[in-house]
Amino acid sequence: MDKNSKNNIAAVILAAGKGTRMKSELPKALHPLCGRPMVRYVTDLANDLKIRRCIAVLGHKSEEVKKVLPPAIRTVLQGKLLGTADAVKQAVPLLKGFEGTVLILYADNPLLTRSTLESLVRRHRENNAAATLLTAHIDKPAGYGRILRDRYAGISGIVEEKDADDFQKDIKEINTGVVCFDMRRLREALREVRPNNLKKEYYLTDCIGILYSRGQIIESVRIQDMQEAMGINSRAELAAANKIMQKRINDAFMEKGVTIVSPETTFLSYGTRIGQDTVIYPFTVVEKSVIIGKHCIIGPFAHLREGTILNDDVVAGNFIEIVRSKISSHTLAKHFSYIGDSRIGASVNIGAGSVTANFDGKKKNVTVVKDKAFIGSDTVLVSPVVIGRGSRTAAGSVVTGGTHVPEGATVAGVPAKILKKR
Ligand code: UD1
Ligand code: MG
Numbered sequence: 001m002d003k004n005s006k007n008n009i010a011a012v013i014l015a016a017g018k019g020t021r022m023k024s025e026l027p028k029a030l031h032p033l034c035g036r037p038m039v040r041y042v043t044d045l046a047n048d049l050k051i052r053r054c055i056a057v058l059g060h061k062s063e064e065v066k067k068v069l070p071p072a073i074r075t076v077l078q079g080k081l082l083g084t085a086d087a088v089k090q091a092v093p094l095l096k097g098f099e100g101t102v103l104i105l106y107a108d109n110p111l112l113t114r115s116t117l118e119s120l121v122r123r124h125r126e127n128n129a130a131a132t133l134l135t136a137h138i139d140k141p142a143g144y145g146r147i148l149r150d151r152y153a154g155i156s157g158i159v160e161e162k163d164a165d166d167f168q169k170d171i172k173e174i175n176t177g178v179v180c181f182d183m184r185r186l187r188e189a190l191r192e193v194r195p196n197n198l199k200k201e202y203y204l205t206d207c208i209g210i211l212y213s214r215g216q217i218i219e220s221v222r223i224q225d226m227q228e229a230m231g232i233n234s235r236a237e238l239a240a241a242n243k244i245m246q247k248r249i250n251d252a253f254m255e256k257g258v259t260i261v262s263p264e265t266t267f268l269s270y271g272t273r274i275g276q277d278t279v280i281y282p283f284t285v286v287e288k289s290v291i292i293g294k295h296c297i298i299g300p301f302a303h304l305r306e307g308t309i310l311n312d313d314v315v316a317g318n319f320i321e322i323v324r325s326k327i328s329s330h331t332l333a334k335h336f337s338y339i340g341d342s343r344i345g346a347s348v349n350i351g352a353g354s355v356t357a358n359f360d361g362k363k364k365n366v367t368v369v370k371d372k373a374f375i376g377s378d379t380v381l382v383s384p385v386v387i388g389r390g391s392r393t394a395a396g397s398v399v400t401g402g403t404h405v406p407e408g409a410t411v412a413g414v415p416a417k418i419l420k421k422r
Contacts, residue, residue, distance in 0.1 A: 006125055008100025009053075010183070011046040012091045015039050015107035016059025016078040021233045027061045029107040030068065031238055033245045035269030035288040037068045038232060041110035041245075046073075048114045049121070051103065055091045083201030085193040092190065098183055101125065104204065106177040108232045111244055116228055117178070120221045124180035130216035131185065131208060133158075134178040136229040137222065143233065144174035145205050147220070155218040157209030162198045175205060176229040185211055245270070275312065293329065311346070324364075328371070341383065342367040351377035351395065358383045365401070394419070 019028025029039035039056075046054045047070070058065050059078040066075055078090045088104060095102065101124055103117070116134065124132035133155065135147050143161055146168050150156040158175050159168050181189075189207035197203060212218055223229050227244050230237065249270060250263040258274045260266050262282040268274075272286050275294030284299035286308075292298065293312035302316050305323035310316060314327050317334035325339050328346035333339065335352035341364045342356055354375045356367045365383035369375065373387045376395040381387070386404040393399060394412030405411050408422030 005099035006101075006128075008098065009049070009051050009103060009121065010095055010098055010100065011049075011051045011054045011103045011105060012088055013039070013042055013046065013054065013056045013073075013105045013107055014084055014087045015042075015065055016057050016062070016081055016087050017108070018060040018081065019108070019233070022235060022238070027065055028232070029065050031232070033110055033238070033242050033270070034249055034267075036271065038110040038241075039065065039107040040068060042105050042107055042112075043070055043073055045105065045112060045114060045117055046103075049103075049117055053095070053098070055094050056107075057087045057090050059087070083195065083199070084204035085190055085202035085206065088186070088204055089190050089202075092187060095183060100183055102181045102183050102186055104177075104179050104181065106231065109177055109230070110232070111228050111230050111241055112176075112178065113225075113228055116221075116223055116225075120178065120180055123219055123221050127217060127219045128182075129180075129219040130182050130211045132180045132219040132221065133208065134176040134229070135173050135220045135222050136176055136226050137172050138174055138226055138229070139172065141169075141172050141174045144176075144231070146171040147173040147175060148209075149173075150212075154212075155208065155220055156212045158203075158205035160197065160199075160203060160205060174229070176223060177231060179204075181207070185216060188214075281318075339367075341365065342369065344369045345371035345373065345389070347371060348373045348375065350375045351379065353378040354381070355379075356381045356383055360401070370407070390422075 015029040017028055022028050030037045055074045055076055056069055057078050058075050059081050062077055076090045076094055078087050120134050145158045145160045146164055148157040189210040192210050193202050193206045195202050230241055232238050232241050249268055250260050253274055254260055257276040259279040265282040266280055267285045269286055269288040272290050274292045277294055278292055278296040281299035283301045286304045287306050289306050290304050290308045292310045295313045296310055297315045301319050303321040307324035308322045309326040311329040313330045315332045315334050319336035320333055322339045325342040327344045330346055331344055331348040333350035337350055338355040340356050340358040348369050357380055358364050367381050367383040367385050369387040370389040372390045374392040376393045378396045379393045380398045382401040385399050388405050388407035390408045391405045392410040397412050397416040398414040400415040409418050410420040412419045
């Protein structure tokens, strides 16, 4: 640990909550934003800030949540969900002997950015504060804790919406939930928090009033972009946050030289890779773990599912679904196709309406189409099947399971028979 404890920093991520308002069997922390569990955006922030001591407090369905966390994050269990102060208390034993700054993050605040947190930590350190809150001003503050200020405009506490009187409800300055504490002050304050509120919970936010009454310095940083402050508690908020995250992802691709014709109707998962000068037409949905090369044309109405890899200069045109498949360069699949569990070579033409029948009712089978093959319109490839290099299927053929069409041959009919050898 740094001799100058001021520079030490640890993070506690609160992720134990059930997310009652989501009305879901899935724990809130695992609800995805752009294909990724929301808690992962928060663990990324801790990682970006190079916080090596990072503790996640888990509770509801903890085993499920633990599975998605990066291994460097330590976890602790909150046995009963008695509130955010109780959650932080569970992490305190893991911070035994630690002195310095503790950054508290909530799993349901995934839109925060690194620069915001950096300025929060900086302010906290510069002022030697006991606590530094990240606050925001919003027109409709419903649902958030309100910031209380004394007559010198110093922060004197936080009141939760449920416990606020009508005057307090009018306050537009809210608590984002993100806060830096001096570890020693936090330990002291936690001991004094009592569940004196309507929900009978131990509120972390009460630590602020406690520290204030002891004459400690409470600082704050006001968030610049209100959207960042958003806490996700309901499905409607999830949808709103998803839209914001999607815009960030799409903007980043455009910045890197990808054309997105209609960003509002293009849904690219977090972690998608797309090469320069690829053009994405409207109503394209890209699920996780998809890689798209350079100069590709995708959509409109394309659905690229998990495990799709497209090399350079591929066209995956309108009404196409691809899953767990690799397609090599210069291959064209321009009109309504389903390609599943396939390895498609280079410079292949996949005619309109062609599909792989990859599921035999029990398991998925593999389709291999070699370079320069020509798949006629409306071909059904019943896998497992191999279409040889440069071979052709006539329109409407059904290539039955187990067939290996030799190199350069032409097949036709139902079931497809060899018309012409090379
Ligand atoms: C909290 C804040 C509120 C703030 C808002 C910002 C408190 C008391 N209130 O309210 O001031 O404006 O966030 O979004 O802190 N959690 C646990 N264990 C528990 C309870 C909650 O780990 O026993 C976790 C949840 O998983 C969640 C986070 O703490 O990640 C916040 O809990 P939540 O119930 O969403 O608090 P809010 O009502 O949104
Ligand atoms: Mg919340």
